[in-house]
Amino acid sequence: MLRYRRLSTGKENFLSLGPYPDITLADARRSATAARSLVREGIDPVEHRRAEATGRKRAAEGAFHLVAQSWLDFKRTEWADEAYRKAEFVVREYLTPALRNKPISTLATPEVKPVLEAIASHAPNLATKARQYVGGIVTYAIQNGLREDGAALTLRGVVPRHKKGHIPAITKPADIGPLALAIDAYRSPIIRAALKLTMLTGLRPGVVAAVPWDEMNLKTAEWHVAAERMKMRHDHIVPLPKQAIAVSKELRAVMSNSELFQTPGFEVIRDVAVRRIRAGINLRVIRSGPGNTRDLWRSSKRDLRELRFSPADFEVGITTYLYDDTVAFISSRAEHYALSIQSAEFFAFECILFEVLWNTSMPDQSDKPA
Structure with a gap:
């Protein structure tokens, strides 16, 4: 221990030089000499040691x-x-x-x-x-001690203001009909269905957009929204009118490659991929020749994904997903239907076909580095 007086208060204080015998006498003397030099310079050695520890923490955890x-x-x-x-x-x-x-x-x-x-x-x-x-x-x-207290950024006004269009609220019953007709004419089936469900249930758009199918009970005509998805953190039960049930059944039958990348959007697809990678699940993909898949799902060790191209005389017309004991088909040509079959026997049969095609397909030569 080194005893010294703090210049700021004049009170006696102690500095630990380390535990014996881990710290030799020579090392302790060198540490004491360095601490006395700090005191002569008007620096409190205890505070200096704390500042050094904070600096090391910020360097290690502060990126x-x-x-x-x-x-x-x-x-x-x-x-x-x-x-x-x-x-x-x-x-x-x-x-x-x-x-x-x-x-x-x-x-x-x-x-x-x-x-x-x-x-x-x-x-x-x-x-x-x-x-x-x-x-x-x-x-x-x-x-958390990674930045000096009070050192906030001045970001107010940094983002330029953008001109917002006027979106008037519908306040007259006579205007509801034209709105419903406009929604019904919306081109994207997924956005159209989401707008209808929002209108029929009164739920927030974010809740509707992220609905897992197990929340909807079509037999009892109820939508049980989990508490963690609600803003107030309370379970929420919404009765489903027959129109909402019809929309739900229609939505479950519509999904395609083009819809996946347009609505709900690439970021959602990427989120699914991130969860797969975190779970350590490898993905093998077979696509038609490289000419029409230049930037789509290329091989990547980092993303746990391997791509192969089918033989020249074999064109993939229907997208097929194999997972657990489920086989899912998505139209790649007509872009307007999907079919999911849960069957252990059919899954095993499709796996055999996949392995045969995999072994005759050409590996992707542009594998991204891990």
Whole structure:
């Protein structure tokens, strides 16, 4: 132990030089000499040691992408699934690629400003959310000792204001009919069905868009929304009118490759892939010749995915998914139907066919590095 007096208070204080015999006498003397030098310079050696420990912690844990992931994990317990999905998407697709290894302890407004401006150039609403998320990440870093207290960013006004169109509310019964007809004429079957379900149930669009089918009981005509998906964190039961049941049955029968990438969108498809990768599930894909699959589902060790191209005289006309004991077919030509069959025998039969085609298919030569 080294005894010294603090210059700020004049009170006696002690500095541990390390445990004996782990620390030799020579090492203890060198540490004591260095501490006395700090005292002569007006530096408290205990505070100096704490500052060094904080610096090491910030260097090890303070990269933006690490802090952002810790913040997401922390917020997940209090957010609804849709709120977490949106935040995780913005952090993963926009913020982390631009700010990945920047230290959160010194992250400055001029570094974040161009990132938000780039997002705002094509997705103004996401830019506003991204600004909120960056503020939350910085606050989380301050609360966990990764950034100096009070060192907040000045991001208000960074995101340019975008002109919003006027979307008038329908307040007259006579206007409901034209709205229903407009919804019924919407081209995308999935968006059309989501709009109808929103209108018929009064639920929030985010709740409707992320509905798992097991929440809907078509026999009892009830929709049991789980508490974690509701804003107030309470279970919610919605009676389903016959029109909503009809929409639900129609929606379950519509899905295709084009719809997957247009609605609900590529980010949702990517979320599914992320969950598969985290679970360590490998995916083998057979596609028609490389000419029509240039950028789609290429082989990637990082993404646990292997692609092969079918023989030249064999064109894949129907997309087939094999998982557990289920075989799912999706039309690749007509783009308007899907069929799911749960049968252990049929699954085993399809697996044999897949292996035969796999062994005669050509490996993808542009494997991405892990």
